[in-house]
Amino acid sequence: MPTHLHETLIEMFRVRPVLAAEILDGQLHVPVPEFTEARLSPSDLTDVIPTEYRADAVVTLNDRHKTVLAVVIEVQLRKDDRKLHSWPAYVATLYARLHCPVALLVLCPVQSVADWSAAPIVMGPPGSVVTPVSLGPAQVPIVTDADSARRHPELTILSALAHGTRPDPQPIFGAMLHAFDTIDLDHARLYYELVLSGLPAAAQRLLEDFMTTTGHQYRSDFAKGFFNSGKDEGRAEGRAEGRAEALLTVLAARGLAVSDEHRALIAGCADDAQLDTWLRRAVGAEKIQELGDEFAG
Structure with a gap:
């Protein structure tokens, strides 16, 4: 079942498909052809293959009316040898469908998983090979510059997630707030919760302390709302609102x-644990009633 981490990482590409090209061409040094548009495409890769295959996301880079590169995007949280059989099918099906080069981009929050997933998949002689391109913490840049953060907000979020445990993470956390200048409020809250939940307890406390004590005047609506909550009660309400x-x-x-009834139920909940439970269930739910008995009506 997908996790909150898994679903939120994929959401970055749903919101901004060009992120696939930025990661390939920038961080992973994979040449990307000239293109004028990045578009999210259907991720159902079944076609004529009898087994159903569905990638996490598919992005196509298009030059005018021609697709010049397709990118299969997978989030991999742990080693799973079954993917070594399904990933080549993703690539082959998309290659047959679109008649263009295909790259397989694997995002791995754990470096050992990234190293595992980057190994070439040899399907047989004389040289049938699919080689994934993996992004792990070691491949994520450390972003501390405000201008870079605004130009590449998703990479800045990934930077905070990957490097927020460094001895002095404040410049990284500050860059994350600058990134929120270019992200809508809902996604800023979603990404903040992603970073907060992905950090160990000590780093979580550092981030929360930074958010509530920094004197820097950040411009984003998200940051202003956070800094304006001067009391503990207000900060707790802000965290619950972010989870909602x-x-x-x-x-x-x-x-x-x-x-409207369910929306009011979610918005009115001030219990962080309950909201976290609903959030974990939501990423794998097929209908809202699967969140809990409260949503059965």
Whole structure:
């Protein structure tokens, strides 16, 4: 079942498909052809293959009316040898469908998994090979510059997730807030929750302390709302509101209808543990009633 981490990383590409080209061409040094548009494409790769195959996401880079590169995007949280059989099928099916080069981009929050997933997949003689391109923490840049953060907001979020445990993470956290200048409020809250939940407890405390004590005047609506909550009670409400917004964003990304009654239930919940439970269930739910008995009506 997909996790909150898995679903949020894929959401970055849903919101901004050109991120696939930026990662390939920038961080992983994979040449990308000239293109004028990056577009999210259907991720159902079944076609004539009897087994159903569905990638996490597919992005196509297009030059006018021609697709010049397709990118299969997979988020891999742990080693899974079954993927060594399904990934070549993803690439081959997309190659047959679009008649263009195909790259397989694997995002791995754990470096050992990134190293594993980067190994060439040899399918047989005389040289049938699919080679994934993997992005692990070691391949994610450390972003501390405000201008870079605004130009590449998703990479900045990944930087905070990958490097937020460094001895002095404040420049990294500051860059993350600058990145929020260019992200809508709902996704800023979603990405903040992603970083916060992905850090160990000590780094979480450093991030929360930074968010509530820094004197820098960040411009984003997200940051202003956080800094204006001067009391502990206000900060707690802000965190609950962020989790509620993250939950609604995940539900929308999965195409689940949310009634006004259910929206009010989520927005009115101040229990962080309950919101986290709903959020974990939401990333794998096929209908909103799977979140809990509260949504059965």
